[in-house]
Amino acid sequence: MAALSHTPGAPAPGDTRTPLCALDALPPVGQARGFDPAKSGRDTVFALRRSDGIRVYRNHCPHQGVPLEYRKDRFLSGDGQRILCYAHGAHFEADTGLCTDGPCRGMSLASLPLVIEDGWLYLAVAPDSPLLR
Ligand code: FES
Secondary structure, eight states, X not given: OOOOSSOTTSOOTTOOOEEEEEGGGSOOTTOEEEEOTTOSSSOOEEEEEETTEEEEEESOOTTTSOOXXXXXXXXXXXXXXXXXXXXXXXXXXXXXXXXXXXXXXXXXXXXXXXXXXXXEEEESSOTTOGGGO
8 A cells, every 4th residue: 555645634735625524523414514614614524424425415395505514514304315495495315416306306516526535534625615615
């Protein structure tokens, strides 16, 4: 195995990825965790585990562009199977981000590309990307 050129989870010079967290800091299936990778003072993305992997979405409802959660890390329905927007009650598929019920039915949350490396979850977008604001 090659030696690491930087500390896992720490931004590396010139890196176009954005570290989110160590994999073991992600909650189990049925829960989600918000992140503020742009240091904006609010969680602009959130991540959740599914049976086949991890999803990361922008915390931005396609209906009116507001954050989805009603309090820190509360993005999911009680059974953990759907993402909810607490502003007007839209329901989104956790696997795809597709809105299946509510005022933005047929629209989708923006899914963000991710990279898993050295036990860390990264977004495959630079920290200064507009996607993270
Ligand atoms: S802002 Fe999300 S459903 Fe209206």
